[in-house]
Amino acid sequence: MRGEHVDGRRPGPIQGWPEADYDAALHLLDRQVVTADGRLVGKVDDMELTVQDGVLVPTGLLVGLGALLPRFGTRLGPWLHDRYRQISLSHADRRAPSVIDLDLVEDIGSAVHLTQDRDALLRPRVEHVIAPVRHRLGELLSMRVVPDPSRRTEAWPRRPRVLDVRLAARPDRPGRHAVDALVVGGGHPGGLLGYDRGQVNRPWPVAALVGRLHRRSVLVFCGRGVEVDWEVGEVRVGEAAEVAPLVERGTGPGQDAR
Amino acid sequence: MPAAALRGVRVVLAALSLVVLLAGCTVATPSAGDWRATAARSLEDSASAVSTARLALREQEAERTWSTYAVTLAADAEKQTGTATDGVATLQRPEGVGVAEAAAVMDLLGRAEDVVRRARQRLVAGGPPPDALLERLDTVAQQLTRAAGRLG
Amino acid sequence: MKRYLAVFLGILTAIGGFVDIGDLVTNAQVGARFGMSLAWVVPVGVLGICVFAEMAGRVAAVSHRPVFDLVRERLGPRVGFLNLAGSLAVTFLTFVAEIGGVALALQLVTSVHHVAWVPCVALLVGLVLWRAKFSAMENILGLLGLALVVFGIALWQLGPDWSGLAREAFTAAKPAGEQWTTYAYFAVALFGAAMTPYEVFFFSSGGVEERWTAKDIGVMRANVLIGFPLGGMLSLAIAGCAAVVFGPLGISVETLGQVGLPVAVALGKVGLAVVVVGFVAATFGAACETGLSVGYALAQYFGFQWGKYVRAREAAAFHVVLVAAVLLAAGILMTAVDPILVTEFSVVFSAVALPLTYFPILVVANDPQYLGRHVNGHVANVLGVGYLVLVGVASLAAIPLMIVTRMGQA
Incomplete structure (x- = not known):
């Protein structure tokens, strides 16, 4: 399902990834994520932003309801997310959603193409003892x-x-x-x-x-x-x-x- | 707008919409005009069903349909006449409508039910329908349409 | 040669697949009650679905994104979700109506009550969605759906007063005994029946699955611009038959049996048999399409694997949704709700839900970053904006008209 080139350009908002600049919500959020073997794993439900040297750096794509629900508005979103977590408190990914490292992104056309297959692709981030400060793009928007x-x-x-x-x-x-x-x-x-x-x-x-x-x-x-x-x-x-x-x-x- | 005022507006809006909703939940007491409109609609529906049954019977006689198709049509028509009768029977007769007028409508609807039932029985039994039945269907359909025209 | 054959086959299946239970019932109802005076709505609706499907097909071919991917991208998760809920409800309602339609058609042949047929039909639909090869299913049902052409032959055999019909159609003369609100209500219903949104979900998702590229745009256009209008002719023939046979008798169409009756009058048993085959094929085909569309919409919003071209266990969640939809639809029909009533609701709510998916497609079809030189031209945009207004008006008017006319009974 990779887009072929039209007029020498790939269909999609970002030309020449990863060198190009882009607008995160307009060009990347809510896009389909496609694995190397052409399977669909989910949407870019949110983005992980990490504070590095005082600037905010995008580091990962967040996938799953745990990432999507908080984006349903300032009041409805947290309420839905709370209900979702209560259904199964034992699942860590309901609190901290699965993340796909941005390094795994091969290209962004009309969908986000990864360099990996989908087996066991989605897992929450495991942090070291000294973890960097991370935020969600959804919070900022x-x-x-x-x-x-x-x-x-x-x-x-x-x-x-x-x-x-x-x-x-x-x-x-x-x-x-x-x-x-x-x-x-x-x-x-x-x-x-x-x-x-x-x-x-x-x-x-x-x-x-x-x-x-x-x-x-x-x-x-x-x-x-x-x-x-x-x-x-x-x-x-x-x-x-x-x-x-x-x-x-x-x-x-x-x-x-x- | 301050938050408190906003909340006040919301409460008033909610109360208003509740009142409007509850106002819609009263028991309907039909006026004479409403009753006649309902009766006219029922008579028309019934006329449509009688005509359908007649068409089914005629086409079956001419061997242009097969019997299951015609029986299904007639059975549906029978159900429609029943629904039409119920539509009037369950409506309370208002002051402005005479007993005789209401009785005439019910009588006509009853005749329609009866004749469509006979048509369906004939189709199930098979064999050519007596000409009298086709004529009867025709007459009843015309009576229904005329009565509906008078009311509507 | 083979390529032309494929185009020809595509057009034929587009014709046969155009008509579904909504078109059958609504056109017969309108024909019986209004003669040909509402016939103008059919070409308006058909042109609308052509514009909509062509844009969605072009977007699918060039950018490989089906409708609901774009809905979520362009409207965000919140509005996109409301959109999903609305479109899903209407598509599911249509799904229920189609399965009910198959059951009603089988009742006409067997006189076994349609509720008894529902489990069998639902099982069969479920099996087809799960196992059957996609293109084979589409082609067979589309070709069998062409059986409905007998409505055209029947109309010709009935030997109507053609000039009278044409005059009714062109002057759009409302019958004297009808209210303008009722006339408008049925106009909206006919519009909704011609422009059911699921057709476009199915069409664009199918295009993505079949891996259309920019090279396939020509074939896609041929299918849409020839197939749909010819399918619209079938709709007009159905309305014409009902107008000629039922109009003078004052019969109103309430059952599927009545829809086929004019063909029996004109052509006898053989014609009737062909019509019933057409009923079964058209409704069964549409049941499969609407069922799949329910799965497509959900999967494309949430991003999980969907499709008929991957094995069922590769797209497990998608198939779970399909099974659940079939079970739920069967359950609703087993309550003995009248499928014709469900159909009447589904066509009106189709009109209500149309702008939800029409608008995002119109925007993306103009986005050069997605479509390059295949963006909308002037004609497509003039038509596109015209229909945006029309679709919006129909959507806003539908529910008030439904209440005022008591679903067309007043």
């Missing part, structure tokens, strides 16, 4: 964004939330990515259709409508002035943070030279 009072003059979306995460290839570590920027928008429907990022622009009425809903979306570049508070569940954007409008750039990942 839908976090509130709180701009510093000094930034209130800018045109922020009305109730800003993290919609997506832009991952950039790391020049220092070839083939590895790190969280580069947060896509912040008003949480309107249609954020995964690709209209807000210039990926799709037809048919015109749909593009105009969805584009209008997302016209105020911005890119908040990680680094100075941006603080992700995982405990409270909000992102604080300070005075020093670099913010750019998402729409005016009008470019997808991989094309924008910052």
